[in-house]
Amino acid sequence: MARRRGLSARLKLALSYAGFLAVAGALMLAVVWGFLLRYVPDNSQGLLGVSPNRYLLVHTFAPAAAVAMAFLLVFGLVGGWILAGRMLAPLTRITAAARTAGSGSLAHRIRMKGRQDEFRELSDAFDSMLEQLESHVAEQQRFAANASHELRTPLAVQRALLDVARKDPTRDRDELIERLQAVNTRAIDLTEALLLLSRSDRGNFTRESVDLSLVAEEAAETLLPLAERRRITLDVTGEAARTSGSAELLLRMLTNLVQNAIVHNLPDGGTVTVHTGTQDGTSVVRVENTGPELPPELVPTLTEPFQRGTERVRTEEHAGVGLGLAIVHSIVRAHDGTLDLAPRPVGGLLVTVRLPGTP
Numbered sequence: 617m618a619r620r621r622g623l624s625a626r627l628k629l630a631l632s633y634a635g636f637l638a639v640a641g642a643l644m645l646a647v648v649w650g651f652l653l654r655y656v657p658d659n660s661q662g663l664l665g666v667s668p669n670r671y672l673l674v675h676t677f678a679p680a681a682a683v684a685m686a687f688l689l690v691f692g693l694v695g696g697w698i699l700a701g702r703m704l705a706p707l708t709r710i711t712a713a714a715r716t717a718g719s720g721s722l723a724h725r726i727r728m729k730g731r732q733d734e735f736r737e738l739s740d741a742f743d744s745m746l747e748q749l750e751s752h753v754a755e756q757q758r759f760a761a762n763a764s765h766e767l768r769t770p771l772a773v774q775r776a777l778l779d780v781a782r783k784d785p786t787r788d789r790d791e792l793i794e795r796l797q798a799v800n801t802r803a804i805d806l807t808e809a810l811l812l813l814s815r816s817d818r819g820n821f822t823r824e825s826v827d828l829s830l831v832a833e834e835a836a837e838t839l840l841p842l843a844e845r846r847r848i849t850l851d852v853t854g855e856a857a858r859t860s861g862s863a864e865l866l867l868r869m870l871t872n873l874v875q876n877a878i879v880h881n882l883p884d885g886g887t888v889t890v891h892t893g894t895q896d897g898t899s900v901v902r903v904e905n906t907g908p909e910l911p912p913e914l915v916p917t918l919t920e921p922f923q924r925g926t927e928r929v930r931t932e933e934h935a936g937v938g939l940g941l942a943i944v945h946s947i948v949r950a951h952d953g954t955l956d957l958a959p960r961p962v963g964g965l966l967v968t969v970r971l972p973g974t975p
Contacts, residue, residue: 625707626700633696637688645681706735710742722750758921770803809939812868821862821950825974828857828866828901829892835870836890843878847885850878854892857899859971861951869947870901872940873967877905881964899973907964915957915965919945944969 623631709726716724725746728739774796781792829852836852843850859866870890877888886906893900921942941957944967948955953971960966 626697626704629700629703630693630696633699634689634692637692638685641685641688645685648677706739710735710739713742713746717746717749722746722753755920767803767806770799770806773799774803806939809943812865812943821865823860824863826859826861826863826866828859828870828899828971829854831863831867831870832874832890832892832901835867835874838871839874839878842875843888846878846881848878848881849885849887850874850890851888852890852892854890855894857892857894857901858974859899859951859953860974861971865947865950869944869969870903872944873901873903873969876940877903877965877967881905881907886964894973895970897973899971901969901971903967903969904960905964906960906962909963910959910965912959915959918957919955 706728709728713724713726725743726739727743728736730736777792777796777799781787781789832852832854836850840850874888874890881888888903888905891902891904919941921939945955948969948971951971953969956968956970958966958968
């Protein structure tokens with residue numbers, strides 16, 4: 617926004633210093649007049665007949681006082697200009713960094729040296745903000761690129777199937793329709809997952825009191841047929857754990873966690889345990905499953921969008937779209953909670969969700 621240019625902060629500070637010195641000098645002159653000169657007799661004999669009278673003292677002192685006041689004013693302006701320049705130098709660096717960031721370059725950092733003061737705190741906070749912005753922008757760019765790739769894949773498959781049907785009219789129509797339906801279902805699931813992720817990121821939902829133990833039981837009941845088909849033992853234990861949030865989003869969170877634990881499990885005879893409870897005023901949900909051992913460096917990346925644990929057992933029946941734990945992380949963050957993932961020593965994963973508790 618265009619604004620009228622005014623006095624610079626450096627000039628304002630210099631004028632303030634000069635004005636302060638001028639006022640201080642004027643006060644000193646007032647003290648001299650009030651406590652010294654007014655007691656000098658204003659007659660031809662002066663004080664005790666030997667000292668100069670008030671008229672001579674005033675006319676002798678006034679020119680020297682005027683010179684001193686002029687010197688204080690000039691000294692205040694010059695000294696104030698220099699001091700203000702030194703004080704505002706860090707602010708100039710911060711302004712230059714802000715302009716650089718405004719032009720699109722987020723990699724620049726101020727990294728101001730020296731002792732801790734207000735400008736150092738401001739520069740450190742600005743560097744931290746730039747670091748978070750750069751990370752967020754890079755994450756959004758990766759997300760957009762991955763989403764484009766994931767959305768393009770089913771569309772490309774659909775086009776290929778349609779091209780085959782057009783070139784080969786004798787091909788089995790039922791098989792073609794079934795494959796098109798499967799590809800279309802995957803595209804719809806991916807789109808709905810992206811919309812849910814965007815909604816949870818915005819935090820645009822109505823909060824209500826939710827019992828996580830009931831939500832966990834509902835999610836387990838919904839996924840029990842899947843667990844039985846894969847011969848997975850699914851258990852829900854614990855006690856009531858109430859929190860404030862969206863029942864729909866929290867159900868999706870638990871559903872994603874349980875489904876993830878079922879799909880990424882042992883080929884046969886695995887277990888999934890869901891435990892709810894409270895700890896120090898916090899509602900806690902733990903989802904633990906068996907499975908192959910996970911590399912520790914793989915676990916932190918599992919909450920990134922479109923990041924799949926390639927080392928984990930998975931089938932095409934429930935291959936997913938790579939957004940399960942990313943949606944969980946987004947929902948937990950929108951509810952002011954924390955999400956911890958830890959590999960189990962004997963294999964599998966332990967996921968711990970902590971949400972603010974309510975009475």
